[in-house]
Each structure stands twice: as structure tokens, then as C-alpha cells.
Amino acid sequence: MQISVTINGKQESGEVEPRTLLVEFIRYQLGLTGTHVGCDTSQCGACTIHMNGKSVKACTLLAAQADGQDIQTIEGVAPAAGPLHPMQEAFRDNHGLQCGFCTPGMIMSALAMVERHKGEDLDEQTIREELEGNLCRCTGYHGIVKAIAAGAKAMQGGS
Amino acid sequence: MYAFEYRKAASLDDAQKAFESADDGTYMAGGMTLIPTLKQRLASPSDVIDLDGIDDLRGITVDGDNVIIGAMTCHADVAASADVQKAIPALAHLASLIGDPQVRNRGTLGGSIANNDPAADYPGALVGLGATVHTTNKTVSADEFFTGMFETTLDEGELVTKVSFPIPEKAAYQKFPNPASRYSVVGAFVAKTKDGIRVAITGAGPTVFRVPEMEQALTAAFTADAIADISVPADDLNADLHASAEYRAHLIGVMAKRAVADCS
Numbered sequence: 087m088q089i090s091v092t093i094n095g096k097q098e099s100g101e102v103e104p105r106t107l108l109v110e111f112i113r114y115q116l117g118l119t120g121t122h123v124g125c126d127t128s129q130c131g132a133c134t135i136h137m138n139g140k141s142v143k144a145c146t147l148l149a150a151q152a153d154g155q156d157i158q159t160i161e162g163v164a165p166a167a168g169p170l171h172p173m174q175e176a177f178r179d180n181h182g183l184q185c186g187f188c189t190p191g192m193i194m195s196a197l198a199m200v201e202r203h204k205g206e207d208l209d210e211q212t213i214r215e216e217l218e219g220n221l222c223r224c225t226g227y228h229g230i231v232k233a234i235a236a237g238a239k240a241m242q243g244g245s
Numbered sequence: 246m247y248a249f250e251y252r253k254a255a256s257l258d259d260a261q262k263a264f265e266s267a268d269d270g271t272y273m274a275g276g277m278t279l280i281p282t283l284k285q286r287l288a289s290p291s292d293v294i295d296l297d298g299i300d301d302l303r304g305i306t307v308d309g310d311n312v313i314i315g316a317m318t319c320h321a322d323v324a325a326s327a328d329v330q331k332a333i334p335a336l337a338h339l340a341s342l343i344g345d346p347q348v349r350n351r352g353t354l355g356g357s358i359a360n361n362d363p364a365a366d367y368p369g370a371l372v373g374l375g376a377t378v379h380t381t382n383k384t385v386s387a388d389e390f391f392t393g394m395f396e397t398t399l400d401e402g403e404l405v406t407k408v409s410f411p412i413p414e415k416a417a418y419q420k421f422p423n424p425a426s427r428y429s430v431v432g433a434f435v436a437k438t439k440d441g442i443r444v445a446i447t448g449a450g451p452t453v454f455r456v457p458e459m460e461q462a463l464t465a466a467f468t469a470d471a472i473a474d475i476s477v478p479a480d481d482l483n484a485d486l487h488a489s490a491e492y493r494a495h496l497i498g499v500m501a502k503r504a505v506a507d508c509s
């Protein structure tokens with residue numbers, strides 16, 4: 087079947103099987119390999135993307151379900167040649183990653199959480215609860231939590 | 246995943262027609278249970294009928310004494326709804342405890358109750374509040390809807406359309422979550438409703454159940470102490486690597502007391 091999506095602001099279409107997963111379409115057909123597959127069992131959040139502004143696990147969606155929808159992946163967060171997004175910068179500054187495998191999913195979850203808590207204080211407890219769907223095997227999370235708090239501040243114009 | 250046909254239904258009628266014309270069709274809400282099941286090859290439907298395009302199935306309304314929630318409403322929308330937070334804060338709280346943000350953005354009320362996973366949270370709220378389930382064929386009380394492990398009164402091709410939750414005087418939900426998935430190991434929903442006190446337990450047994458002894462004790466005195474000595478036998482409870490039946494029996498008391506304390 088033919089599907090078409092808006093991905094990172096660009097219109098893309100492709101031929102998929104009904105059973106093709108959205109993450110397979112994104113990685114193998116569109117070549118956007120920043121979205122990772124960690125578990126493939128809906129647990130780890132490495133595949134987190136935004137669909138119509140909401141964080142979702144791309145390994146637990148059919149490509150067919152994304153037909154006509156607006157998708158954002160880690161590649162769309164900052165311009166390829168430009169500076170990093172403040173949230174990405176915050177991960178770099180706060181040791182928010184070691185191997186980096188979970189990082190794209192962490193950043194996509196972080197951006198969704200900032201959006202959901204707009205105008206509120208994103209405290210440590212909230213960040214930890216909001217990260218329930220993202221696993222990291224390296225960092226022990228402290229750096230990630232600090233990075234998200236700092237990134238959220240930077241996005242609100244503080245520093 | 247085995248191959249299947251994907252069909253997107255535009256209306257309830259459309260969905261049911263697609264189901265009837267399929268060899269072995271299945272409905273899909275958010276896919277949060279269905280897609281993992283397909284991936285593990287535990288199911289091989291001929292057709293997957295996506296309900297996502299049926300706008301009538303989505304939405305939250307407060308109508309007099311009831312909060313009415315469409316089957317396709319996702320958990321995140323229930324948790325964030327100002328109407329639900331005001332009318333039945335315990336229900337918004339329960340929705341906010343399901344899984345993780347990504348799961349709550351896709352998983353739906355209808356999918357959760359149609360699936361009736363013994364560890365699901367919503368069955369606790371439906372039975373705890375004495376809710377009514379509306380389907381394409383019938384209107385049925387929550388007490389009757391959930392019949393066993395992964396079993397409900399839904400017939401082949403029948404769809405849940407909405408659930409009507411009576412607004413209680415007070416209610417609270419407390420769960421002991423599985424630390425990995427957040428599914429309930431034991432969840433207790435306690436409510437003071439117009440028709441009396443209800444205590445519903447999810448996660449512990451094959452399906453949600455009420456505890457009449459606790460309901461009676463709480464009718465006499467609505468305090469956590471009133472149920473301190475009531476225990477539920479472990480005989481018919483679930484046992485798995487997360488908790489033994491005896492531990493679940495113990496948690497029922499603890500979670501129920503916490504929920505009562507939370508009501509005041």
C-alpha cells in the first residue's frame with residue numbers, strides 16, 4: 087500500500103506492506119537512522135518520535151497508521167548544518183549520554199515533556215516519572231535528568 | 246508478524262462491515278496490545294481494522310451525574326482532562342499511572358477494557374465506580390462486562406463505543422505497580438457512590454473483583470482501620486515472577502487501606 091507522511095517538515099511517500107512498522111519505514115525506506123530500535127517490545131523508548139506533536143514509540147505503530155500524519159524525528163530537531171537544539175546541547179553539557187544509543191529517544195521524550203509541562207516547573211521528580219518509557223543502559227539516569235532540567239530552562243529562555 | 250490486510254474504518258458501520266467481510270478480522274485501537282501480540286506471532290488475523298478514523302468514538306463529556314468517555318479516547322487525554330480532574334479526580338489519576346507517556350498517548354479506554362488484561366488499571370475504575378459500558382449491541386454494567394481473564398461479554402465483531410462513569414462522592418485509586426511495565430500487581434479502587442460503597446481490586450485475580458466484606462465494613466465506618474482486619478484468601482489469586490498469590494493477598498489489604506485514606 088502507498089502511504090505519505092510529513093516528516094520533519096518534508097512530504098515523503100512510499101510503498102509499504104500493511105505489516106511494515108513505522109520505525110522500519112523511517113529507518114530503511116527514508117534512511118533516517120537516528121530513530122533507534124532497542125527492544126522492539128515497546129519498553130525501551132529508543133524509537134520515540136513525535137506524531138502530531140505527541141511522543142510515541144515507532145516500533146509499536148504500523149507505517150499505515152502514520153499515513154497522512156505529521157512526524158518529527160531526531161533529525162528534525164535542529165538543522166543539519168546549524169547549531170544543536172538547546173536540549174541536545176544540554177545533554178552534551180551535562181553528561182546526558184555515554185554510548186548514545188538511547189539519546190535520540192531521550193531527547194524526543196524530553197521535548198514532549200517540556201511541551202506538556204509548559205509554564206510549570208519541571209522538577210526532578212516529574213522528569214523521572216516522565217522518563218518511565220525510556221531506558222538507558224549506561225548513564226544511571228542522573229546526567230539525563232540534569233540535562234533535561236537544564237534543557238527545559240534553556241528552551242524557556244533562561245540559561 | 247504474519248501478513249494481513251490493513252483497513253481504516255471511517256465509521257462504526259464501516260468497521261463492522263469490514264469485520265463481517267473478513268475471514269478473521271480484528272479491530273485495532275492504539276495498537277498498544279495488538280501490535281506487540283502480532284509481532285510475537287501470537288495472533289494472525291486476516292485483516293486489521295483500524296478504528297482511529299472514527300471520530301464519534303473519541304471524546305469526554307460530563308452529562309449531569311456522569312462522565313462519558315469515548316472508547317478511542319487515549320489515556321493521556323483522560324489524565325489531562327480538566328473535566329475528569331474536576332468530576333472524578335481518581336479516574337484522571339488512574340489514567341496518569343498507566344504505563345508511560347508514549348503508551349498513554351496511544352492506548353485507549355476501549356482497547357484496555359476489551360482486552361481485559363488481569364493487570365490492567367481501567368477495569369478497577371469501571372467496577373469501582375459502577376460504570377456502564379456501551380457497545381454497538383448492548384448496554385451492560387461493568388460488574389457484568391468483565392467475565393474472566395482476557396474475557397468480557399463482547400461478542401464477535403461487537404465494539405465498545407463509550408463508558409459512562411457515575412460521579413462519586415469520593416473515590417481513590419492506589420496501585421502497586423510492576424516496576425518495569427507499570428501494570429498493576431495489585432490495584433484498589435475505592436468509591437463512595439450514590440448506591441453505596443464499592444471496593445474493586447484489579448491485578449490480583451484473573452479479572453477485576455469486588456470485596457463485599459470491605460464494602461460492608463466501610464459502610465459502617467469509612468476509615469482505613471475499619472478494614473485493617475479483613476483479608477482476602479490467596480487461593481484464587483494470580484502468582485507469577487512478580488508476586489506470589491500470598492503477597493498479592495497481602496497487597497490487597499495495603500492498597501485498599503491506602504485508597505480509603507486517600508478518599509478523606
Ligand SMILES: Cc1cc2nc3c(=O)[nH]c(=O)nc-3n(C[C@H](O)[C@H](O)[C@H](O)COP(=O)(O)OP(=O)(O)OC[C@H]3O[C@@H](n4cnc5c(N)ncnc54)[C@H](O)[C@@H]3O)c2cc1C
Nearest residue numbers: 274275276277278279344352353355356365366405427428
Ligand atoms: C509498555 C506498556 C506498558 C503498559 N502499562 C500499562 C499499565 O500500567 N496499566 C494498564 O492498564 N495498561 C498498561 N498497558 C496497556 C495499554 O495501556 C493499553 O490500554 C492496552 O495495551 C490496550 O491498547 P489499545 O487501546 O491500543 O488497544 P489495541 O491494542 O489496539 O487493542 C487491544 C484489543 O482490544 C480490541 N479492541 C480495541 N478497541 C476496541 C473497541 N472499541 N471495541 C472492541 N474491541 C476493541 C482489539 O481488537 C484488540 O483485541 C501497557 C502497555 C504497554 C505497551
Ligand code: FES
Nearest residue numbers: 124125130131145
Ligand atoms: S524499540 Fe520501541 S520501545 Fe524499544
Ligand code: FES
Nearest residue numbers: 184186222223224
Ligand atoms: S547512553 Fe548508552 S543507553 Fe543511554
